[in-house]
Amino acid sequence: MKDTLGVERPIIALENVEKYYGEYYALRGISAEIRQGEFFSLLGPSGCGKTTLLRTIAGFEELSGGRLTIDGKDMKRVPANVRPTNMVFQSYAIFPHLTVAENVGFGLRREPLSRDEKARKVAEALEMVGLRGYGARAAHALSGGQRQRVALARALILEPKVLLLDEPLSALDKKMREQMQTELRRLQRQVGITFILVTHDQEEALIMSDRIAVMFEGQIAQLDTPQQLYRRPNTRQVGEFIGVMNFLPATATVSDETHIEVEAAGLGRAVIAPDQLPGGWHPGQTQSVGIRPETMSILFPGETTDRRVAIGTVEDLSYYGDMTYYVVRLDGVDRPMTISMKNLVGRPVLDRGTEARVAWDARSLVLFA
Amino acid sequence: MKSLRLYAILYLIFLYAPIALLPIFAFNDGTVIAFPLKGFTLEWFKELLTIPALHAAVLNSLIIAVSSALIATCLGICAARAGTRFAFPGKKGILGLIMLPLVLPEIIVAVSLLVVLLQLGLPLGSWTVVLGHVLMCTPFSIAILNSAFQSLDVSLEEAAIDLGETRWSSFRLITLPLVMPGIISSLLIAFTISLDEFIIAFFLTGTNPTLPVYIWGQLRFPQKIPVIMALGTILVLASVILLAIAEYFRRRGVARTGQADAGGFL
Amino acid sequence: MIASETGSGAIPMIKLKINIKIKAWPRLGRSEAAQGYFLVAPPFLYALLLLAAPLAAIVLFSFWTQDYLTLDTTLTLKNYREALSDPLYGELLLRSLVISLAVTAATVLTAFPIAYFISFSVPPSRKSMWIFLITIPFWSSYLMRVFLWKVILGYNGVLNTTLTGLGIIDEPLSFILYNANAVVITLAHAYAPFAILPIYVALEKIDRSLLEASRDLGESRVMTFLRVTLPLAMPGVVAAVLIVFIPTIGDYVTPRLVGGPNGLMIANMIQTQFLKLNNAPMGAALAVLAMAMVTAVSLVFLFLNRRYLKGQK
Structure with missing residues (x-):
């Protein structure tokens, strides 16, 4: 999708998009570009405006302000x-009075195709979603997973430039959901169409997306790849929403351009590289650092390390079989933190109340205002 | 729980006692409505065929009932769709006024319409009865159609629009077929109500009586009672058949949209 | 669907296509409230013209007077003064109220066990059959049903001839026809489904685990019914009471056919004023008084119910 100058053009461009109902602002100035052929997710808690944004793109809600272009128009x-x-x-909005084939072929009614061509397209679409031979079935007799496949086939048969998915997996049970996640990815790569997925499930967004826009209160808090979002959340809110993150009160001082010193409660002093800083950072605004549970480890008695070590106490633990989650309170810190450990062979599970030596790295700290 | 079941059965007997008497005396070979029975006869049914005034009343009632059912159902569709699909200020008050005849004594509706029609100098006739009957039937139509429209997922119509249909064609292709059972049962119910309605017809009819008004006139003559019994038997039978059809369509609608059956009318 | 733009020549074509679509379907962009008003307008205008306006006219009419065929349009309270001072009207209004209350009490009290039975004892698959059974008699001609009660309750009626024939009584019972008792029985029969259905719906909505929770917390069956089931069924009972009470006060056919001279009600007098005495304003005044009475009693009832529900919390 290149214009005459050969520059990559976004399939969807949102410029300061606003939507309000009376006094209530559902979307407050959304700007983003969604690329041709990517799997894009809108992630956020309920009421953050992600569904409104999706329905705005679909055309079910009118913009109150700003500009929306699809494929340059x-x-x-x-x-x-x-x-x-x-x-x-x-x-899924499967039409209950029609058969599976009539549902899938619904959008072809206005296309200038012969009856045979339409039947062929329907069969192809059913084949694509793994429902070959289901055409004659009554729609209301399908299972949840089958309904979802019919909905997919029905939307994809028109070869849209963008496929919009509104929490498509939330009604399925866990097993089915995991299966459909893989299948949706496969399907997206196969057809090469841009998919925009709305979800409140951060894990689902991380697994499936090329890029994710995290939304809070009608605004995009951060738009990034899954890895960037997880490793370098821009705000505490994003860090908290995606995965688990521990926060410690902290202050920062700049000694020179390349060395930023952070003093974090319970951990002590650490030197941070500039690429660990959020955009537009200045030292005075730092109030806390974040650190992920799996970037730390608890040393068992006698174990040595060349990483930094902080001292605390095991307050509680949850044993998951493959993993153990410890609740550890570092000396001199009020709030306990979570540390996750793989249960490797020979590594003992610590008891409540024992001293914990926590190994950590300055590289895994994230600074927040 | 056993005593409750016994009570329920006695209650059903109480409910059915009057209409159970209809066929008994309709086929009884005696002019006095009392036990013991005198013997079997079809004479009263045969006599029904020989009364031109009755035939005129039946025809008149049918025309009124069909017109009322059609108009009430159209108005009902509008109100039910507006009520279930759209939010607008004053909705409660507007729908409340439309549903008001459900709880208003019929005689009030009848005399208030009569006063206005007479003051406007309009002649009474079948059409004035239709005006009144539409008023009475519309709330029932709305009650039936509301449940039909309510069980409809809003995203079904949106899905049709999303797939390239216009607002009107998605209504025609999706909504209409799905609420059709509700529409048919609304037509039948409104028809039955109009056919049976007496007070409004009594006040607003012109020189051509409706069937209930005709029956009312006959009740004064004891010798006509057996014939009325025969007529009543036919009417009850017709009502039950219409009702069964309406119930059938309502259930089919429920099955079609694939939800659990929540029980009968209203 | 818009075709992908491939060259500059295609652009005007696409724009044209979009414009045509928009012109042909202007409603797609219309606001929700506007669509709602547009749809609700026909039934609303109908009700406004043929219900609200006539009701207003009746109120206006009740302040006029009529002497044979001449209508005096000066506003006056004469009709109301007469209606409230003439013992005939007063007695009719009071009797209508008492009969209606009796009918309401009888109907709702007898209907509750039936609704309870269907909701709690009948297996789910047969519930709609029971509801159907209960509604069938209601759909047969009202006029015929009332008349049949006359046949049943009459001096030489079915009940009396059967009872004397069986030797249970020596003389026909006379207290059951042509009086208020007959009116109450007949109306209780006519309004039975109206009372059963709302109570049934309210009972159906009760989460059964609430009852188990109450038993689990140590309450007996009876106390569970009184402390959990009954309060939760109250909205249905209230609806039943109103839906029976309001129309019965204006009933015309029943008092006329089975009420006798001492069982007549206000509707019969309204009809007489309008169609026999040619005194429409007096009839209008009586109609307004009847409506006012219905409204007042309904409001008192709703108020008491709200107090009762508040006391429950």
């Missing part, structure tokens, strides 16, 4: 039925 006053997007609804 302004979507103002373009109704939902003529937009080059198709949607998989949260409830």
Whole structure:
């Protein structure tokens, strides 16, 4: 998708998009570019505006302000039925009075195709989602997973430029959900269409997406790849929402351009590299550092390390079989922190109340305002 | 729990006692409505065929009932869809006014319409009865259609629009077929209510009586009672058949949208 | 669906296509409230013109007077003064109220066990059959049903001839026809489904685990019913009471057919004023008084119920 100058053009561009209902702002100035062929997720807690944004792109909600372009065309006053997007609804919205084939072929009614061509396309679409031979079945007799596949086939048969998925996996049980996650990825690579997924499940977003926009209160808090989001969250809120993160009160001082010194409660002094800092950072605003549970480890008695070591007490633990999650209170810190340990052969599980020597690295610290 | 079951059965007997008498005396070979029975006869049914005034009343009632059912159902569709699909200020008050005849004594509706029609100098006739009956039937239509529209997932129509249909064609292709059972049962219920309604017809009818108004006139003559019994038997039978059809369509609608059956009308 | 733009020549074509779509379907962009008003307008206007306006007219009419065929449109309280001072009208209004209350009490009290039975004792698969059974008699001609009660309750009626025939009584019972008792029995029969259905719906909504929780916390069956089931069924009972009480006060057919001279109610007088005495304003005044009475009693009832529910918390 390149324009005449050969520059990569986003399939969807959002410029300061706003949506309000009376006094209530659902979207407050969203700007983002979604690339051709990527798997893009809108992630956030319920009420953050992610579904509103998706419905705005689909054309079910009108913009209150800003600009939305799809494939270079302004979507103002373009109704939902003529937009080059198709949607998989949260409830799947399978038409209960039609058969599976009639559902899948619903959008072909207005296409100038012969009856045979339509039947062939429907069969192909069913094949693609693994429902070959289901065409004649009544739609209301399908299971949850099958409904979802029908919804996918029905949306993809029109070869949209963008496929919109509104929490498509939330109604499925855990096993089914994991299976569909892999399958959705496979399908997306196969058809090469841009997918936009709305989800509140951070794990799902991390597994499936090329890029994720984390949204809070109608705004995008951070737009990044899964790895960047996990390793370098911009704000405490993002760090807390994605995975588990421990926070410790901290102050920072700049000694020179390349050495930033951080003093974190319970851990002590550490030198931070500039690439660990959030954008637009200045030393005075640092109030805390974040550290992920799996970047630390508890040394068993007698074990030595060349990493930094902090001292604390095991307050509680949860044994998961493959992992043990410790709740450790570092000396001189009020709030306990979580540390996860793989249960390797020969590594003992510590008891409550024992002293814990916590090994950590300055590289895994993230600074927050 | 056993005593409760016994009570329920006695209650059903109480409910069915009057209409159970209808066929008994309709086929009884005696002019007095009392036990013991005198013997079997079809004479009263045969006599029904020979009364032109009755035939005129039946025809008149049918025309009124069909018109009322059609208009009430159309109005009901509008109100039920507006009520279940859209939010707008004053909705409660507006729908409350439309549903008001459900709890208003019929005689109030009848006399208030009569006063206005007479003051406007409009002639009474079948059409004035239709005006009143539509008012009475619309709330019932709305009650039936509400449940049909409510069980409809909003995203079904959105899905159709998303797949390229317009608002109107998605209504026609998706919503209408799904609520059709509700529409049919609304038509049948409204038809039955209009056919049976007496007070409004009594006040608003012109020179051509409806069937209930005709029956009312006959109740004064004891010798006509057996014939009325025969007529009543036919009417009850017709009502039950219509009702069974309405119930069938309602259940089919429920099955079609794939939800659990929540029970009968209203 | 818009075709992908491949060259500059295609752009005007696409724009044209979009414009046509928008012109043909202007409603797609209309606000939700506007669509709601547009749809609700026909039934609303109908109710406004044929219900609200006539009701207003009745109120206006009740302040006019009529002498044979001449209508005097000066506003006056004469009709109301007459209605409230003439013992005939007062007695009719009071009797209507008492009969309606009796009908309501009888109907709701007898209906509750039935609703309870269907909701709690009947297996789920047969519930709709029971509801269907209960609604069938209601759909048969009201006029016929009332008349049949006359046949059952009459001096030489089915009940009396059967009872004397069986030797249970020597003389026909006379207290069951052409009086208020007959009116109460007949109306209780006519409004049975109206009372059963709302109570049944309320009972169905009760989460059964609440009852188990109450038993688990040490309450007996009876106390569980009184402390959990009954309060939760109250909205249904309230609906049943109102839906029976309001229309019965204006019933015309039943008092006329089975009430006799001492069982007549206000609706019969309204009809007489309108159609026989040609005194529409007096009839209108009586209708307004009847409506006012219904509203007042309903409000008192709703108020008491709210107090009761508050006391429960």
